[in-house]
Amino acid sequence: NAGVxxxxxxxxxxxxQSMTLQCAQDMNxxxxxxxxxxxxxxLRLIYYSASEGTTDKGEVPNGYNVSRLNKRxxxxxxxxxxxxxxxxxxxxxxxxxxxxxxxxxxxxxTRLTVV
Amino acid sequence: xxxxxxxxxxxxxxxxxxxxxNCTYSxxxxxxxxxxxxxxRKEPKLLMSVYSSGNEDGRFTxxxxxxxxxISLLIRDSKLSDSATYLCVVNRNxxxxxxxxxxxRLMVKP
Numbered sequence: 001n002a003g004v005x006x007x008x009x010x011x012x013x014x015x016x017q018s019m020t021l022q023c024a025q026d027m028n029x030x031x032x033x034x035x036x037x038x039x040x041x042x043l044r045l046i047y048y049s050a051s052e053g054t055t056d057k058g059e060v061p062n063g064y065n066v067s068r069l070n071k072r073x074x075x076x077x078x079x080x081x082x083x084x085x086x087x088x089x090x091x092x093x094x095x096x097x098x099x100x101x102x103x104x105x106x107x108x109x110t111r112l113t114v115v
Numbered sequence: 116x117x118x119x120x121x122x123x124x125x126x127x128x129x130x131x132x133x134x135x136x137n138c139t140y141s142x143x144x145x146x147x148x149x150x151x152x153x154x155x156r157k158e159p160k161l162l163m164s165v166y167s168s169g170n171e172d173g174r175f176t177x178x179x180x181x182x183x184x185x186i187s188l189l190i191r192d193s194k195l196s197d198s199a200t201y202l203c204v205v206n207r208n209x210x211x212x213x214x215x216x217x218x219x220r221l222m223v224k225p
């Protein structure tokens with residue numbers, strides 16, 4: 001199994017450009033998440049999708065939009081990139097069960113630089 | 116106050132040493148606890164879940180103290196390959212979201 005696949009791995013954008021980060025998982029997980037990780041700030045939740053057809057804002061949603069295309073895919077869109085969005089972006093998924101001991105599986109990340 | 120707090124370190128230890136990390140969390144309703152490991156420029160990977168009674172996986176032991184709202188990770192006989200950042204992770208509420216601490220960096224020296 002590939003697990004969680006993110007594309008692209010690296011991207012440089014100019015201020016004002018738009019782009020979509022793609023994420024797909026093949027583990028039949030219900031829940032999917034987008035995080036950003038910045039030095040000294042840890043992982044911060046941007047948006048999440050508890051199940052297919054639903055999306056909700058996390059801690060830092062401004063400047064982003066998401067689409068849960070189907071159970072496998074969850075994309076993150078930057079409509080007008082800003083230098084403050086320079087970061088490493090991680091997609092994650094998690095099986096949604098009542099059991100408490102299931103963690104996230106992360107993709108390998110997208111390193112985005114906005115100049 | 117952050118929801119999950121960790122000492123950022125770094126902890127510099129020699130090979131073979133025993134090292135312990137602590138983490139405190141603020142939400143007394145939290146029920147799921149994990150330790151993740153993150154290597155430089157890589158994604159976080161699940162190291163172990165933390166059970167109420169404490170649990171061990173090889174050289175790694177995790178403990179949970181609900182009364183004091185802290186979690187610990189003990190690494191025995193440290194290896195060079197243990198050098199990484201260790202993230203304490205707690206579920207935010209009854210739902211499916213997890214909150215990450217800022218991480219503790221461990222450097223194991225020869």
